[in-house]
Each structure stands twice: as structure tokens, then as C-alpha cells.
Amino acid sequence: MSATIAATLPRLLLGIDPQSALSLQDHLAVHGPMPGRQTGARRRFGRRSDLGGGLVDELERAGLRGRGGASFPTATKLRAAMAAGGRPIVVVNATEGEPASMKDRLLLQSLPHLVLDGAVLVAQALGAREAIVCVCETNADLPSVQHAISERRALEEGVQLRFSVVPNGYVTGQESALVQHLSGGPALPRFTPPMPFERGVHGRPTLVGNAETLAHVALIARNGAEWYRQLGISSQPGSTLVTLSGPLAHPGVYEIEHGASLSSLLDAAGGLSATVRAVLIGGYAGTWIDARATHALAISDEHLAPFGASVGAGVIALLSADACPVAETARLMRWLADQSAGQCGPCVNGLHAIASTFALLATGTAGDGAAQNIARLISLTRGRGACRHPDGAVRLVESAAQVFGEELADHARHGSCTGCGRTAELPLPAWSDVAREDRARRTRGMARGSSKLRASAGA
Amino acid sequence: MSQRVVVNPIACEAHGMCAELLPERIALDDWGYPIVDGRPLSADLIEHAQRAAEACPTFALLLQADGAPIRASAGASRPAPPTVRNVRRRPEPVVRRQTRQGRRR
Numbered sequence: 001m002s003a004t005i006a007a008t009l010p011r012l013l014l015g016i017d018p019q020s021a022l023s024l025q026d027h028l029a030v031h032g033p034m035p036g037r038q039t040g041a042r043r044r045f046g047r048r049s050d051l052g053g054g055l056v057d058e059l060e061r062a063g064l065r066g067r068g069g070a071s072f073p074t075a076t077k078l079r080a081a082m083a084a085g086g087r088p089i090v091v092v093n094a095t096e097g098e099p100a101s102m103k104d105r106l107l108l109q110s111l112p113h114l115v116l117d118g119a120v121l122v123a124q125a126l127g128a129r130e131a132i133v134c135v136c137e138t139n140a141d142l143p144s145v146q147h148a149i150s151e152r153r154a155l156e157e158g159v160q161l162r163f164s165v166v167p168n169g170y171v172t173g174q175e176s177a178l179v180q181h182l183s184g185g186p187a188l189p190r191f192t193p194p195m196p197f198e199r200g201v202h203g204r205p206t207l208v209g210n211a212e213t214l215a216h217v218a219l220i221a222r223n224g225a226e227w228y229r230q231l232g233i234s235s236q237p238g239s240t241l242v243t244l245s246g247p248l249a250h251p252g253v254y255e256i257e258h259g260a261s262l263s264s265l266l267d268a269a270g271g272l273s274a275t276v277r278a279v280l281i282g283g284y285a286g287t288w289i290d291a292r293a294t295h296a297l298a299i300s301d302e303h304l305a306p307f308g309a310s311v312g313a314g315v316i317a318l319l320s321a322d323a324c325p326v327a328e329t330a331r332l333m334r335w336l337a338d339q340s341a342g343q344c345g346p347c348v349n350g351l352h353a354i355a356s357t358f359a360l361l362a363t364g365t366a367g368d369g370a371a372q373n374i375a376r377l378i379s380l381t382r383g384r385g386a387c388r389h390p391d392g393a394v395r396l397v398e399s400a401a402q403v404f405g406e407e408l409a410d411h412a413r414h415g416s417c418t419g420c421g422r423t424a425e426l427p428l429p430a431w432s433d434v435a436r437e438d439r440a441r442r443t444r445g446m447a448r449g450s451s452k453l454r455a456s457a458g459a
Numbered sequence: 460m461s462q463r464v465v466v467n468p469i470a471c472e473a474h475g476m477c478a479e480l481l482p483e484r485i486a487l488d489d490w491g492y493p494i495v496d497g498r499p500l501s502a503d504l505i506e507h508a509q510r511a512a513e514a515c516p517t518f519a520l521l522l523q524a525d526g527a528p529i530r531a532s533a534g535a536s537r538p539a540p541p542t543v544r545n546v547r548r549r550p551e552p553v554v555r556r557q558t559r560q561g562r563r564r
Contacts, residue, residue, distance in 0.1 A: 191467045344468035345492035353489075380488050386469045 009231065011239050012215050013255045016110050021144035024151040027113035034117060034157070035221045055125040056082070059217065061225035063237050067103075068093055068173075068210035069283060069313040070388075071301065074217070077207060081126055081197040084205035090123040090131040090159075091182065091201065092116075094211035095166050095173030097136065098283045099429045100315040103241035104211040105139050106253045111215070112148035116161060118214025120152075121221050122207060123159040132162045132201075134178055138431065140165040168431040170284075170339035174387050175208045177341070182206075188341040189387035212241050212314075232258035235302045240311060242299065246318025246425070247274035258300040258311070265299065265316070275321040278403055280426070282312025284332050285392025288325070288399040291318075308399060317426055324419030326411045328426055329400040330355070330362040335428050336393040347390040350381030354397055361408065364415030371401065371408070461499035461525045464508050468492070470519035477520045480511035499525065 015022060015030035022030070060075035081088045092115060096104040107115050119131040133145055149161045164182060166172050172187040179200040181187035200206020209217070216238065220228050229237040236258040242265070245251045249270025256265055262279070266272060276291040287309035289297065297303065301310045319325060337351035354377045360366035361374070378394040385391070401408065411417065464484055466477075473491035483504055484496045500508050512520045 189469075191469050345471060345473050345490055346468060346488060349490040349492070350488075380494070384468060384492075384494070386467070 009239055009255050009257060011219060011231075011255060012107070012111070012114065012212070012241060013253075018110065021109060021148065022111055022113060024113055024148065024155075027111070027117075031114070031117075031219070032222055034120070034155075055121060055217075055221055058220055058225050062220045062228040063225075064213065064216055064220060064228070065236070066210055067212040067216070067240060067314065068175075069098070071310065071312075074209070074213055077197050077209075078122065078125065080195070081205040081207045084198045086204045088123075088126040088128040088205040088207055089201045090119055090126065090128045091178055091206055091208040092119045092131060092133040092211055092214055093173055093175070093178060093208050094139070095134055095136045095178070096139070096211075096313075097168075097170045097173040098313045098315060099427060100245055100280075100284060100317050101243045101313045103243055103253050103314055105142075106241075107211050107215055108133075108135065108139065108142055108145050110144070112144045113152075114215040114218050115211045116148055116152060117218035117221075118209070118216070119161070120157050120159045121217055122209060122214065124157070126205075126207060128159065128207070130160050130162065132164050132182060134164050134166050134173070134182070136166055136173065137168045138429070168429065169341075170336065171341045171387060171389050174389070176387070178208055179206055188343060189385075189389070191386045233300055233302065236300045236311075240299075240314055242311075242314040242316050244269055244316045244318075246276065246279075247272055247320045248318065249273060256299060259298050259303065262294050262297045262299060262316070272318070276318045277321040277323065277325055278319050280315065280317040280319065280396075281307075281309045283315045283392070284426070285336055285389070285396055286312055286315060286399075287395055288329070288403040290403045291321075308395070319425055322419060323422055323425045324407070324417050325400065325404045326362045326407050327416075327420040328424065329396065329404070330359045331424060331428070332426060333358050333393065333397055335432060336389075336396065338432070340389060341387070344385045344390075346381055346384035350377055350384070351390060351393050353377050354381065354394065358397060362411050362416070362420070364411055364413065366412060370412065374401070462505060462508070462522050463497050463499050463525070464495050464512070465497065465521045465523045466493050466495050467519045467521060470517045472517050472519070474516050476514040476516065477511040480514055481507050484508070485511070493520070 015026065056075050056078045059078065064074045065071045066074060094104040094108050094115070119133070123129070123131045135142065135145070145163060149163060152161060166178060166181055167187050169187065171177055171189055172181070174189045175196050176190045176192055177187050179196045180190050182201045196206045196208050198205060200208070232238045239255050239257045241253055241255055243253050244265065248266065251269060254265060254268060278288045278291050279294050281287050281289055281304060287307060289307045289309060293307070299311060304310055319328060334355045337355040340347045340351055342348055354374055357366060357370055357374050357377065361370050374397065378398055381390045382394050383391060464481070471492060475487055475491050477493050478485045478487045481504070484500070486494045488494050508522055512522055
């Protein structure tokens with residue numbers, strides 16, 4: 001993979017070596033020693049809130065928000081975990097189920113100690129004795145993490161670091177799914193509340209933090225909130241990692257400050273090698289934005305809000321004008337429907353119905369009223385899952401209807417276009433087929449008329 | 460203190476009892492799953508909401524008091540105040556006795 005460092009801004013990516021992981025020694029030489037270690041202080045259970053207050057206050061002043069997609073204030077999460085009863089556990093979420101995102105993999109592969117620093121600091125602040133690094137099956141072969149964990153044993157930080165492999169899937173990295181997996185259950189989202197930071201792994205308050213979020217914690221703890229806020233905009237300070245893909249000379253992971261313009265990012269990536277029709281922002285369950293609107297576009301939640309988009313997991317996928325946006329969206333929507341955990345009826349049935357109708361629309365066989373039917377199905381599906389998966393999936397289709405109105409009407413009338421047959425530009429992960437079979441097994445009996453009462457009545 | 464109905468979509472198996480017992484707040488979608496109106500329940504609806512929650516075979520329908528956390532684990536959250544129990548239990552034996560007598564005759 002190509003790891004490119006934005007010259008103006010190496011914060012997280014400072015000192016990165018794309019060929020190998022930064023050793024503990026090199027990492028400490030680049031960023032300085034671990035801050036705020038209370039050597040000799042007894043981390044006693046009842047006093048943990050006094051110990052961690054400093055870091056949490058600093059994170060609050062910095063305005064750090066989670067980088068896994070939900071953008072939840074990190075300090076709020078930490079305080080909630082502190083207030084809950086029982087000794088907390090820290091979970092590093094590097095599962096990165098988002099197929100177009102590579103930032104967490106890059107961090108673990110090249111800068112594992114930055115992530116582990118953050119995990120240890122948060123664990124020390126909470127009085128946790130254990131931090132678990134979670135990666136998906138695809139990334140389970142990263143030797144850098146295992147090696148980094150063994151390197152840190154000598155530091156005697158009072159936090160036991162563990163490594164855990166989570167099944168591949170779009171929703172298996174969802175916070176409550178991770179917690180359920182680590183408690184010995186299936187890696188599927190569960191009904192909340194209680195939130196993981198109230199009752200998480202084995203009933204203990206669990207702080208689940210995205211790998212990039214924890215890497216920022218490591219730097220804020222060293223350099224302070226003021227330093228962090230020197231970059232970015234007031235509503236969203238600091239820098240962020242984005243995964244840029246599309247017809248570019250150098251696609252890959254970039255570190256930008258919030259509010260940076262898309263055009264400057266494209267320049268850093270060597271410029272466009274083809275005309276772009278639209279940009280998919282946030283993730284596959286993200287938002288399409290018309291390329292004509294992107295010349296002045298800035299990357300921050302504030303600037304993306306008018307488009308109904310957010311930075312999300314930092315995915316910026318450019319779709320070339322040669323590709324068929326309708327076919328690409330239909331394929332992504334089918335995949336997202338297949339990625340439903342299969343637990344909630346509205347998500348299983350709703351996403352499946354939307355994907356099927358959209359696919360018919362793409363081939364011109366949907367008949368009259370298909371667009372209205374999709375709009376109705378979207379309103380039936382949104383907000384009715386235990387997790388946010390259905391909401392994200394319908395957002396993709398909704399934004400496609402807005403941005404690709406012309407193409408959609410054309411497909412509805414004339415069927416497939418010349419671009420429909422092209423190789424897909426937005427890649428789907430290789431594990432998808434296995435996941436589909438798995439889902440089919442789980443969702444058997446969720447369709448209408450198959451609930452237990454009706455089944456017994458019919459028997 | 461106001462209460463509202465909440466559905467645990469993971470536990471829900473689309474039996475549809477809730478929509479029968481609380482049509483004021485619950486409709487069913489294309490697939491038989493409840494679409495819940497989460498506005499606070501008026502006093503006259505609370506008893507019906509409690510009955511709907513009790514009738515749910517999977518305990519997926521929950522009553523949430525304003526501001527209070529939802530007790531999410533199935534079963535433990537089942538709201539069953541004594542008044543509702545009395546309403547449900549008393550009439551039933553009476554009905555059964557009547558039918559038995561009817562059979563004897």
C-alpha cells in the first residue's frame with residue numbers, strides 16, 4: 001500500500017517508514033517519552049478518577065472526537081467509563097470494516113507504538129489493567145502489532161496488552177459487536193443502552209477507541225490541547241487521516257487538517273488522471289457529492305453538512321466519469337444489504353428490498369413508481385436498527401438519487417448503459433462471499449410470515 | 460413522569476401483538492415489524508402500553524420512563540405493575556369456570 005506523508009503536516013505520520021514498523025526506540029526518539037506516568041503511584045481502584053482527570057480534561061480542551069465514523073467526543077466517553085462501576089477495560093478498535101479505508105491498517109502496520117501509547121495512556125487514566133487490540137481477520141497477519149506488544153513489556157506500564165482477531169464484516173467492528181465478541185459471544189451489534197462504556201466486556205465499563213483516535217490521544221497527552229488546536233477549524237480542530245482512492249497518481253492514506261480543501265488534497269496526491277463524476281465521502285455507507293460541487297469543497301463536518309455528508313471514517317473515493325454511478329451504487333447497496341448482521345427485521349428486509357428495487361432500476365426493469373417506492377422503503381428503514389448500519393446504507397442510496405438523478409432516469413427508461421459493464425471502481429473485499437453465506441444462515445426465517453407463532457399456527 | 464414505548468429490534472420477531480394492543484402508538488411495516496411512535500404516552504394509554512409490553516412473546520417491547528435508562532436485557536425489563544396483573548388475572552378464571560359449567564350441562 002502507498003503511505004504518503006503530507007509534507008506540511010506530519011503529526012501522526014511523523015517519522016513513518018512505509019517499508020517497516022517504527023520500533024519502540026525510534027518511536028520514542030520521534031515523539032519523546034510517554035508523558036504523565038505516575039511511577040510508583042499506586043493505581044488504586046477507588047482513586048482512579050483522580051489519576052485520569054488530567055488527561056480527560058486535556059482531551060476535552062482539545063475537542064478530540066472519535067475517528068471510527070461516529071465522531072463521538074472522546075472525553076465524554078472516558079468520563080462515562082470512569083463514572084460506571086467496576087474496573088474498566090480498554091479496547092483498541094482497528095477492525096476497519098470499511099473496505100475503502102486503510103488508515104487503521106497503516107497505523108498498526110507502520111506506527112503501532114503510537115496507537116499502543118494512546119491505549120496505555122487511556123488505560124492508566126481509567127485505572128484499567130487490560131487493553132485489547134482488535135483487528136479483523138484480514139489484518140490478523142500483521143506481525144508489527146505482536147512485535148510492538150512484546151517490545152513494550154520492558155516498559156512495565158501496568159497495562160497488559162492483548163491482541164484479538166475479530167471476524168471480517170462491515171458491522172463486526174461496531175462498538176457493541178466488539179464488546180459482545182470479546183465477552184465470548186458473536187461479533188454482532190447488541191441492543192443499547194447500556195452502552196459499552198457503562199457495561200461492556202464481561203459487564204465491565206469498556207472504553208472502545210478507534211486506533212487513530214488513540215494515536216491522537218498519544219500526541220495530545222505529550223503536546224497538549226493548545227498544540228492540537230493549532231490545526232483544523234474551531235468546530236473540528238486537529239488533523240485527521242483520510243484514505244483517498246480514484247483516478248489519481250498517488251492514491252493512499254493522507255494526513256490533512258480538518259477544513260483543508262479537497263483540491264489541495266488532490267494536488268498532494270499528484271492530481272487527477274481522469275474526469276471525476278462524483279465523490280463518495282465518509283465510507284461505503286456514506287454520501288455521494290457531485291464533482292461539480294467539489295471544486296471549493298473543504299473536508300470537515302461543518303463544510304460537508306450542507307451535502308448531508310460527514311468525514312466519517314475518512315474515506316474519500318473519487319468515481320471517474322467513465323464509470324456508471326448507478327451500477328456502482330447498486331453494487332454497493334447490495335453489498336451493504338448483505339452486510340446486515342441479520343438481527344433486526346427492518347434492516348434485513350428494508351435494505352434487501354431497497355437493494356433489489358435499485359438493481360431493477362439500474363437495469364431498466366423496475367417499472368413505474370420504483371423511485372417513489374425506494375423513497376418509501378428508505379423512510380421505513382431509517383433509524384429502526386439496533387445499530388446505525390441501516391441509516392448509513394439508506395444514506396448512500398438517498399444521496400445517489402439526488403446526485404445521479406439524470407443517470408437514474410436514463411437507466412429507468414433505457415436500461416443498462418455502456419458504463420455498467422465496466423470493471424467496478426469501488427472494490428469490495430474478498431471475504432464478502434463467505435459473509436453472504438453466513439448472513440443467509442443467520443437470517444433464515446426473518447422474512448414476513450415466518451415468525452414462530454405463525455409457523456406453529458400453520459403446522 | 461412520562462413514559463414512552465421502545466422496541467428492541469434484535470429481540471423483535473414480528474409477532475405483531477403490540478400493534479393489536481396499542482394501535483395508537485404502534486403500526487406494522489411491510490414485513491410485520493412494529494413502527495413505534497416514541498412520543499410520551501398519555502395517561503389513558505399507559506395501561507394499554509403495559510399490556511402490550513406484557514403480551515410481547517419475546518419481551519421486545521419496552522416501556523421507558525423519561526430520562527431513565529432502558530433495562531435492555533430481555534425479560535428483566537418486563538414492566539408488570541400489580542394493577543396490570545390484577546386486570547389480567549382476575550377475569551380469566553371466571554371465564555374458564557363459566558365454560559366448564561357450560562360443558563357439564
